[in-house]
Amino acid sequence: MISKEEIIQKSKECGFEDVGFTTAEPFETHREFLAGRQAEYGWAETVGLELMKGTDPKAIMKDAETVIVLMEVYFRKAYPRHMEGHFGRCYLDDDRVTKDGLSQRIKAFRGFLRDNGIDSKVPFNLPHRVAAARAGMGTFGKNCLFYSNNVARQSSWVLPIAVVINQKLAPGDPTLEMGCPDWCRNACIAACPTRALKGNGTIDPRKCISYLTYFGDGLTPKELREPMGIYVYGCDRCQNVCPRNAAWLAADLPVNEKVAAKAGAFDLSALLRMDKPYFESQIWPHMFYMSADDLWRWKMNVSRAMGNTRDPMYTDDLICEFEENEDQRVQAMCAWALGRIGGEKAKTALDRFLRKSAGLIREEVTDALAQCR
Ligand code: SF4
Ligand code: SF4
Known part of the structure; x- marks a missing residue:
């Protein structure tokens, strides 16, 4: 033994x-x-x-x-920084x-x-x-x-x-307790954008951005789109703001070369425009909670993240994806993102989409135009 x-x-x-x-x-x-x-x-x-x-x-x-x-x-x-911003x-x-x-x-x-x-x-x-x-x-x-x-x-x-x-070994002394310092004014709870943390050390997982990004049901409701920010898969916000993590976040860490090598595949534009073979070969082996049948959710998350960057560099991608993707959940979020990014090009595209849309998409495009600056 x-x-x-x-x-x-x-x-x-x-x-x-x-x-x-x-x-x-x-x-x-x-x-x-x-x-x-x-x-x-x-x-x-x-x-x-x-x-x-x-x-x-x-x-x-x-x-x-x-x-x-x-x-x-x-x-x-x-x-890589952009990966930390978009993925847990x-x-x-x-x-x-x-x-x-x-x-x-x-x-x-x-x-x-x-x-x-x-x-x-x-x-x-x-x-x-x-x-x-x-x-x-x-x-x-x-x-x-x-x-x-x-x-x-x-x-x-x-x-x-x-x-x-199946072997008996002497156990350690339990430390089943909350270890937060008294002086922390619940930074994590205040910082949680979707109010998933309840304040008593428990969480409603259904409200957590991590859950919403890979298990969320249907089109992300309007009131969650801005709070979910630029996360595409997972969320680290309550860890990033925590003073118990500050010392490690300040450490000078060597680069993870293995992850850096696949960073290009996780570029937002590539993710928005990906097809099933790309997803199955480049993305799914690393992030597998959603299958190829859920490509719409990936693209919906990516377009929401693009919108929240408010960066016009994504305008062309969002216009193309709206025009080529028939999934209404993706189209709706592309329209929302274009409205959030704004600018002449986005507005012109939204005007064009409005003329040929109906139902839910028409509503989304109308709302996007209303917020387009
Ligand atoms: S991971 Fe994000 S959404 Fe979930 S509890 Fe933490 S801050 Fe809130
Ligand atoms: S931010 Fe960190 S230290 Fe402060 S309450 Fe939350 S987990 Fe505890």
Whole structure:
């Protein structure tokens, strides 16, 4: 039987900067939390996330004894600025499809456990942040994110990975608490543009920009278009404004060359004009919550982001996409974006669209013309 020290040593060799241990007892408080908030989290069950099942490690592995938590710093290297502005950082180097980074390190760690007679499972639905806090590795913020006690200057740019195993190991001392300083006047709550954060350390995920960008239903309502700003997929606003993250944001980080190499593919103009083959080869392997059938949502998000830049450099793209895309949700947002950017060219195009449009699109174009300066 291998010792805890040997497991810690191997986790470091696999590139994990921190590792913790907790028992395989059910996460009872989290289960009660989910049960009491079905209105906010019921959607997660319908998309197959099985969050309730994940609260009991023994439902994942019958003879589970311990949950090992490996801590990954996903913002160890800097990302291109325009990508950080439009995409949540945790998605920029996500290898869950390509399996060319983190997945290989997890595999190597599990291989070590297996070679030493330990079974392991890496469930996607176990409450990994709660597990990390129960292992004593960090605390929570009022933005509902997890802050490390030990790595990345104690910031929230970390991803705890829960590994359920069938060997008993001494657990850490839990730090299941809110770690925000008294002097922070709830900067995250004030900064959340869609009022998703409730102020008591909980969130309504359905109002969060991250959720809205990849699971939002239909055409984004008018009152959310401006608050959702320039984010296309994900949102980091409540982390960017948090003083607990300031030290890491000030760190001089080396460039993530792997992400920099694909930055051109994520240019807004390229995304607005992309077709299915482009999406499937360049985008989906890295950001996969939406399938090719949801290309309209990508384009709707991109056109909304373009509009919120208020930069006339996107006017031509928006005009072309309106004329060539038959999806009304995309057309509506292109019209809205043209109205928000304004200028003679946008106005002329909107006048032209008005003459040949009806119904919803006519309404959108009329509103866009009214705000066009
Ligand atoms: S990620 Fe964005 S939308 Fe979601 S809670 Fe944070 S600031 Fe609000
Ligand atoms: S912004 Fe303030 S209240 Fe929000 S998580 Fe950071 S420290 Fe806590």
